[in-house]
Amino acid sequence: MNGISVVPPGLLLILGALLLPVAGVRLRGLLVLGLPLLVLALVWQIPDGSSLQLRFIGYELSPISGDRLSRLFGTVFAITAFAGGLFALNRARVVELVAAMICAGSAIGITFAGDLVTLLVFWESLALASTLLVWSAMTEQSRAAGMRYLIIHLLGGALLLTGIIGHVAAVDSIAFTSMSLDSPAHWLMLAGFLMNAAAPPLSAWLPDAYPEASPSGMVLLSAFTTKAAVYVLLRGFPGAEILIFLGLYMIFYGIVYALLENDMRRILAYSIVNQVGFMLCGIGIGTEMSLNGAAAHAFAHIIYKALLLMSAGSVLYMTGKRKCTDLGGLFQSMPLTTICGIIGALSISSFPLTSGFISKSMISQAAADQHLAIVWFLLMAGSAGVFLHAGIKFPWFVFFQKDAGLTPTDPPLNMRLAMILFAFLCIALGIWPAPLYAILPYPVDYVPYTYTHVVSMLQLLLFSGLAFFIMLPYLKRTLTITLDWDWFYRWPVPRALQQVTKTLDRWHTHRRIDFLRHAGHFFGTLFLYHGPRGILARTWATGSMVLWVVILLGIYLVAYYI
Amino acid sequence: MNQHWLYRPASIRLLWIVFLIILALTMLAGFFMDVHAAFGLEDSFAFAAWYGFASCIGMVVIAKLVGRLLHRKDSYYERD
Numbered sequence: 001m002n003g004i005s006v007v008p009p010g011l012l013l014i015l016g017a018l019l020l021p022v023a024g025v026r027l028r029g030l031l032v033l034g035l036p037l038l039v040l041a042l043v044w045q046i047p048d049g050s051s052l053q054l055r056f057i058g059y060e061l062s063p064i065s066g067d068r069l070s071r072l073f074g075t076v077f078a079i080t081a082f083a084g085g086l087f088a089l090n091r092a093r094v095v096e097l098v099a100a101m102i103c104a105g106s107a108i109g110i111t112f113a114g115d116l117v118t119l120l121v122f123w124e125s126l127a128l129a130s131t132l133l134v135w136s137a138m139t140e141q142s143r144a145a146g147m148r149y150l151i152i153h154l155l156g157g158a159l160l161l162t163g164i165i166g167h168v169a170a171v172d173s174i175a176f177t178s179m180s181l182d183s184p185a186h187w188l189m190l191a192g193f194l195m196n197a198a199a200p201p202l203s204a205w206l207p208d209a210y211p212e213a214s215p216s217g218m219v220l221l222s223a224f225t226t227k228a229a230v231y232v233l234l235r236g237f238p239g240a241e242i243l244i245f246l247g248l249y250m251i252f253y254g255i256v257y258a259l260l261e262n263d264m265r266r267i268l269a270y271s272i273v274n275q276v277g278f279m280l281c282g283i284g285i286g287t288e289m290s291l292n293g294a295a296a297h298a299f300a301h302i303i304y305k306a307l308l309l310m311s312a313g314s315v316l317y318m319t320g321k322r323k324c325t326d327l328g329g330l331f332q333s334m335p336l337t338t339i340c341g342i343i344g345a346l347s348i349s350s351f352p353l354t355s356g357f358i359s360k361s362m363i364s365q366a367a368a369d370q371h372l373a374i375v376w377f378l379l380m381a382g383s384a385g386v387f388l389h390a391g392i393k394f395p396w397f398v399f400f401q402k403d404a405g406l407t408p409t410d411p412p413l414n415m416r417l418a419m420i421l422f423a424f425l426c427i428a429l430g431i432w433p434a435p436l437y438a439i440l441p442y443p444v445d446y447v448p449y450t451y452t453h454v455v456s457m458l459q460l461l462l463f464s465g466l467a468f469f470i471m472l473p474y475l476k477r478t479l480t481i482t483l484d485w486d487w488f489y490r491w492p493v494p495r496a497l498q499q500v501t502k503t504l505d506r507w508h509t510h511r512r513i514d515f516l517r518h519a520g521h522f523f524g525t526l527f528l529y530h531g532p533r534g535i536l537a538r539t540w541a542t543g544s545m546v547l548w549v550v551i552l553l554g555i556y557l558v559a560y561y562i
Numbered sequence: 563m564n565q566h567w568l569y570r571p572a573s574i575r576l577l578w579i580v581f582l583i584i585l586a587l588t589m590l591a592g593f594f595m596d597v598h599a600a601f602g603l604e605d606s607f608a609f610a611a612w613y614g615f616a617s618c619i620g621m622v623v624i625a626k627l628v629g630r631l632l633h634r635k636d637s638y639y640e641r642d
Contacts, residue, residue, distance in 0.1 A: 252621070259625040262636065323636075332566055373601040380610070381617035388618050403569060452595045458588045460614035466585060467618035474622055481639075483632040490639055 006051040008064050009042040009074065010109025010122060013081070017101035021094050029089055032097055036082035039108065043074035050114045059174045065114025069295060069441040073111040073231045076299045077104055079425075080223040080306055087310050087418035088216035091317070096136035100220040102129035107224040111231055115174040116164045119232070123160060123196075127153035130225050134213050142212040148486070149209035152195065152202060153225075160192025179236055190237055196229035197280065198273045199246045203253060204486035207261075207269035211322070215313030218265055222272055222309055223302045230279045230298045234441075239286025247284060248378050250277030255385035259475065260482045262323050264312050264398050268305070271348065271390040274382070275301045281379065282363040285370055288442040293362030295440055300355035300429060304347035307422040308394065311341030314415055315398055318408035324477040329403035336410045338399045340419040347426040349391030349461055350383060355429035357457065358436070358448040365446065383457075384464040391461070392468045397477060585611075 016035040020028050046066035054061040081104035088097060106129055109122035127150070134146035166185025168174055179186045198206040206226070210218050233243065254274025258267045275297070282294030314337045315330060316322050331338040343354070350356035360383065367376040410416055429436055437444040468475070529536045567573050592608045603609065 255621055256625045256628050259622060260629045260633065329566075329569075331568075368601075371601075376601065377603075377613075380613060381621070384614040384617050385621050388621065400568070403566070455588060455591045455595055456610035459592060459608060459610035462581075462585055462588055463611045463615040464618045466581075467615050467622070471619065471622045474626060478633075479636050480629075480633045481636045482629060483634060483638075 006046060006064055007042055008052070008109070008112070009039040009046070009078075010105045010107075010112060011063075012042065013039050013105030013108060014102050014125070017098045017105060020098050020101070028094070028097070032085040032089060032101070033082060035101065036078045036085060036104065039081070039105075040075065040078035043071055043078060043108070046071065046074075046112065056117065059117065059168075060115070061118055061174075062114030063109075063118045064112050066112060067441075068439065069231070069234060070111040072295055072299060072439050072441065073227070074108050075439070076302050077107045077111065077224065077227075080104070080220070080302050083418045083421055084216065084220040084223065084306060086421075087219055087313070087415050089414045090412050092214065092216050093136055093138070096133060096214060096217055099129050099132035099136055100217070103133060103220060103224045107228045110228045114176060116168065116176050117174055119176055120157070120161060120164060123228075124157050126225060126228060127157055127196075130221055133217050133221055134209050136217060137212060137214040139212065145209045145212040148490070149205050152205040156192050156195030158192075159188050159195065163188030163190075163192055176235065178238055181237070181240055181242070190233075190240065190242075193229050193232050193236065194246065196225050197233065197276055198226055198229075198250070199280070200249050200253065201485045203250065203273050204484040206273055207257070207266045207484075208486055210269045210272075211263055211265040215317040218269075219306050219309045219313055222268075222305050226272060226276050227298050227302055230276060230283070230294065233280065233283050234291060234295060238283055238291055241284055243280045243284030244372075244375060245284075247277040247280030247282075248375070248382075250274060250280065251378070251382040252385070253277075255382070255389045257482055257484070258389035259393065260480070262325055262477045262480060264322055264324055264327065264394060265309065265316070267324075267389065267394055268308050268312055271386070271394075272305060274386060274389070275305065275348065278360055278363055278379070278382065281375065282366065285363070285366050285372065285375070287366050287370060289369060289446065290363055290366030292440045292442050292444060292446075293359060293366055296359035296362060296436060297356075299436060300347065300359040300426075303422050303429075304344045304355060304426050307340060307419060307426060308344035308348065308390070310415065310419045310422065311337050311344060312394070312398065314411040314419070315408075317415070318411055319406050321406070323479070324397035324401075325479060327398050327404055327406070328401035329399070330406060330408070331399040332403075333407045334399070334410050336416055336419065338395070340423045341399060342395050343423040343426050345391045345395045347430070349387040350457060351391075351461060352449070352454050352457060353427065353430045355426045355433075355436075357430055358433035361448055361453065361457070362446055380460065384460050387461045387464040388468055392465055393475070396468075 013035055016031055020031060023031060046064060048067050050062035050065040052062065052064045054063065081101065084100060085097065088100065092100075103126060106122045106126035110119060110126065113119040113122060131146050131150040131153070134142055134149055163185045166183065167179070167189060170183060170185060179189070181187055181190065195202060210221050213221055237243065250273050254270045254272075254277060258270035258274070261267045261270060279294040279297050279301070282290040282297065315327065315334070318334070319327070319330075321327055347354035347356045350360045364376060364379045364383070367379055433448060437446075528534055531537060589608045589611055592611070
């Protein structure tokens with residue numbers, strides 16, 4: 001097709017990001033806001049099918065390959081890059097902006113990758129850029145958390161690479177199509193994808209690393225890595241039943257851990273895992289309705305989660321505090337942040353007239369249509385739990401609760417504008433879902449606003465709210481964290497390694513004395529002959545040199561005739 | 563100190579009353595629902611209301627149990 005006229009949108013964003021360090025402040029602002037919009041326009045220029053083919057070590061690469069699903073994800077990634085950039089603009093370090101734009105570019109690159117090699121390249125650059133984004137907070141905690149994050153994601157990348165090699169060896173094609181779990185290679189690829197989706201048992205990297213990023217860093221982080229994983233799962237493994245079980249685990253894991261958490265941004269991090277759980281369920285159910293639901297929910301989720309994190313980020317930026325025990329009563333001095341936080345919280349809870357209502361319900365409807373009774377009941381309980389841990393808990397403890405005596409104002413203008421934009425989108429999608437439904441991968445045959453659906457959702461959510469306030473004494477925040485699977489690689493393993501080093505060290509001290517004696521002898525001998533006064537290093541007179549040469553030649557002459 | 567309206571005991575009581583009225587209204591609205599029971603349980607009276615309430619209580623209880631087992635001081639990983 002028209003190979004020249006289509007620009008790779010992901011690559012454009014990545015190359016643009018590399019200009020940021022040399023650009024002046026004005027140009028930088030222009031690039032951060034303008035490039036995502038340009039990319040958004042480009043996303044919609046990409047036709048169906050592969051529009052660029054390259055030969056590479058005997059394989060056919062198709063780095064720009066579009067369809068409805070890839071344009072959907074490309075759109076929301078570009079929108080989030082824009083709003084996240086706007087939110088970050090006034091305070092973010094250049095390195096953070098560069099990392100964020102490479103993240104966005106890589107995620108968009110993944111969504112248009114028609115082959116597994118392109119996919120892997122963008123997958124790894126996403127891992128590296130998001131690590132850089134964690135590190136760009138430049139604190140000791142972010143350094144350590146970023147390192148743990150990187151290790152997990154490199155491991156995920158290695159699993160994916162191994163799987164891809166096995167897959168390509170078996171089918172001799174690098175095309176990225178939907179696969180079934182019929183070979184170890186495909187299981188490895190699934191594991192690599194799931195690692196980025198924060199699936200169990202390794203979900204802890206997400207609440208470990210994201211909250212250590214800067215206020216704007218976490219907004220941007222929340223959008224790309226897990227949702228790029230949702231995208232590749234939608235494309236690669238639709239209908240893989242195991243995803244239902246993993247998704248259900250993630251839903252309740254997110255709720256329980258968020259209920260126990262004290263750090264406001266870790267609450268929201270756990271709720272990312274929870275929401276991705278709903279999407280995995282949708283992918284696992286595998287009908288057109290559920291895949292549409294998962295895709296729509298990813299779209300809506302990226303926006304309301306970014307909004308929630310913008311509101312939490314504004315609180316952190318203005319107060320420097322992140323623990324619920326230190327916060328409260330902020331609605332008085334930060335009204336706009338409070339309202340935007342509440343809109344985000346209602347959206348994540350699928351309240352009627354918000355974006356969550358029109359997306360998540362497609363997944364549970366699909367479960368009902370497939371007569372998956374237990375899945376449906378658990379999804380309903382999960383929906384109630386979302387309201388509990390994110391819909392009420394987050395705004396209640398941060399903005400209401402007791403008056404913590406803090407009087408920060410709303411954040412600077414750019415941050416406010418970013419929040420207003422996303423709050424508007426949350427409501428707009430909730431009231432008028434048709435534009436979103438029109439770009440979903442499959443034709444939509446679903447009406448969200450029926451009397452029954454609205455009333456039962458209101459019942460479910462409002463009675464969850466009642467449960468929250470009744471149980472409030474049991475939900476009092478304490479200065480605690482909750483151990484997770486990451487305990488294994490953060491506590492016993494490093495300790496065991498330390499023990500090994502210590503033992504080696506002790507052994508070494510013993511041996512060192514022997515070693516030094518031997519070495520001292522060796523070097524002493526060396527010094528005797530080759531040192532400044534050593535016989536072999538001395539400057540010899542020319543005469544003696546000539547004498548020795550004459551003697552050697554004489555011996556040679558005699559030896560020749562014998 | 564000039565306490566905000568929302569923190570006064572009288573207003574909290576008023577908010578509770580309003581909230582309970584809204585809850586009652588949603589339950590009433592449930593009478594006019596036309597539920598296609600796919601699984602049998604969800605056409606019981608105000609299913610979403612009691613189910614949401616009960617599952618939330620259940621989740622809080624489970625969370626407390628998990629917390630009892632896995633809670634540590636938030637400086638846990640920073641010691642040493």
